[in-house]
Amino acid sequence: MIEISPGLQLADDEPRFVASRSGGPGGQNVNKVETRVTLLFDLDRSPSLSEEQRRRIRERLPGRISADGTLRVSSQRHRSQAANRRAALERFIELLAQALRPRAKRVATRPTKASRERRIADKRRRARLKAERTARAAED
Numbered sequence: 001m002i003e004i005s006p007g008l009q010l011a012d013d014e015p016r017f018v019a020s021r022s023g024g025p026g027g028q029n030v031n032k033v034e035t036r037v038t039l040l041f042d043l044d045r046s047p048s049l050s051e052e053q054r055r056r057i058r059e060r061l062p063g064r065i066s067a068d069g070t071l072r073v074s075s076q077r078h079r080s081q082a083a084n085r086r087a088a089l090e091r092f093i094e095l096l097a098q099a100l101r102p103r104a105k106r107v108a109t110r111p112t113k114a115s116r117e118r119r120i121a122d123k124r125r126r127a128r129l130k131a132e133r134t135a136r137a138a139e140d
Helices: 028-032 051-060 081-100 113-139
Strands: 002-005 008-010 016-020 036-042 070-075
Touching: 002 081, 016 081, 036 081, 051 081, 070 081
Parallel strands: none
Antiparallel strands: 002 008, 016 036, 036 070
16 A cells, blocks of 8 residues: 555555656666656546545646646656656655645735835835926926
């Protein structure tokens, strides 16, 4: 079982892994060995997620979800496929946990007296500047 958060666990077979060749420097290793790992997770068909959780994930991770509802996480940081597989899985867990975490409620605050005074002073300054411009334009 893959533990995402205290109340959510996914079966080990839910995410699929696909290997491909990495890009970048690395010589022959890069050219012949498939070390990049892409984790694919079918959001729509996952029995572990509720509709609310699916909606929240779609809302918070839109760039990682394809049109067919597959969430994608890739890793090519390491030189071995096993290390990239672990890195992709860790990133996947981190992304899902973050997407499903409830957002903190915003606490309304009031402007300080000093900030209100600065705002009024700035408004007076701008009004004076515009009045001077108008007066100069009338003189010309």
